[in-house]
Amino acid sequence: MNCWAKFFPVSVLANNPPPSWAYDVAAALKWASRALYVQPVAGGDTCKSFLLLSSTGRAFVKTAESELVDLFHAEADGLEALAGTGSIRVPRVLAVGQCEKPMLAWLALEALDLQSRNETLDQALGQQLADLHSRRQKCFGWRRDNFLGKTPQANRPHDDWSTFFSTQRLRPQIDQILLATSDPQLEALLAELIPLWQKLATGYTPAPALLHGDLWAGNAAALTDG
Numbered sequence: 001m002n003c004w005a006k007f008f009p010v011s012v013l014a015n016n017p018p019p020s021w022a023y024d025v026a027a028a029l030k031w032a033s034r035a036l037y038v039q040p041v042a043g044g045d046t047c048k049s050f051l052l053l054s055s056t057g058r059a060f061v062k063t064a065e066s067e068l069v070d071l072f073h074a075e076a077d078g079l080e081a082l083a084g085t086g087s088i089r090v091p092r093v094l095a096v097g098q099c100e101k102p103m104l105a106w107l108a109l110e111a112l113d114l115q116s117r118n119e120t121l122d123q124a125l126g127q128q129l130a131d132l133h134s135r136r137q138k139c140f141g142w143r144r145d146n147f148l149g150k151t152p153q154a155n156r157p158h159d160d161w162s163t164f165f166s167t168q169r170l171r172p173q174i175d176q177i178l179l180a181t182s183d184p185q186l187e188a189l190l191a192e193l194i195p196l197w198q199k200l201a202t203g204y205t206p207a208p209a210l211l212h213g214d215l216w217a218g219n220a221a222a223l224t225d226g
Contacts, residue, residue, distance in 0.1 A: 016037065018038045020102065021106060022052055024099045025097070025106055028108070029056075029057070029094055031056035032055050037054070038052055041060075047063060047064040047068075051111060058111045059108045059109065059110070060109045062109075065103075066098055067105075070147075072096045074145070075107060076093045087128050087129075088131075095108045112223060114223070117221060118222070129212070132211075133209045133210070135210040136207055136209060137209060138157075139158060139208055140157065140158050151172075153168075161201070162201035162204065165201070166198060166201075170193065174190050178190060
C-alpha cells in the first residue's frame with residue numbers, strides 16, 4: 001500500500017489526476033512519478049500551496065508565476081539560514097525549480113504535521129526566538145536581496161541601523177507610494193518622513209542580529225513532539 005493510501009480512497013485518487021507540474025517536482029526530487037497525488041492546502045496569499053504525495057514521499061509545494069522564481073530562491077536561502085542556527089525548527093528545503101508547461105515557479109519543502117500551539121509551547125517559541133535574535137551579524141542587511149510579498153526588497157549592507165532602515169526599507173516604500181499618487185499634501189508629508197525618522201532614530205544603536213520575516217500567527221505552529 002502507498003504511504004498515503006489510507007488517507008485518500010482509490011476513487012478520489014482516480015478522479016483527481018495530478019497537474020503536470022507535479023511530475024516536474026517529482027523528477028527534481030528523484031521520486032517515482034507513479035501514483036502522484038496533489039492536495040491543495042490553505043496558507044498565504046502570494047502563492048498557491050499544495051501537499052504533494054507519491055509512493056516515495058511527500059512535500060509541501062508552493063507555486064507562483066514563473067517570473068517569481070527568484071522569490072523562491074530567496075525564501076529557500078532564508079529558511080536555510082534560520083535552520084543553520086539550530087535555534088528553531090524550520091521546514092527543510094527540498095528543491096526550487098521552474099516548469100515550462102505550465103510556466104510557473106515552485107518551491108518544495110519538507111511536509112510537517114502541524115498542530116495548534118498552547119501557552120507552554122509559546123513560551124518555548126519565545127525562548128527559541130530570543131536565541132535566534134542573539135545570533136549577531138557583521139552588519140545590517142543580508143547577503144542577497146529578497147522580497148516583501150512580491151515586492152523586491154534591497155538588502156545592501158550598512159553599519160548604521162537608522163541609515164539601513166531609511167534607505168532600504170522606508171525609501172523604497174515611499175517611492176512606490178509617490179508613483180501611485182498625485183496628491184500634493186501626501187507628497188509633502190512623505191517628504192518629511194525620512195528626516196523625522198532619522199531624528200527619532202538618533203542615538204538608537206541596536207546590534208545587527210539574524211531575524212525571521214513576518215511572524216503572523218500562521219507562520220508558527222507546533223509539531224507532535226512539542
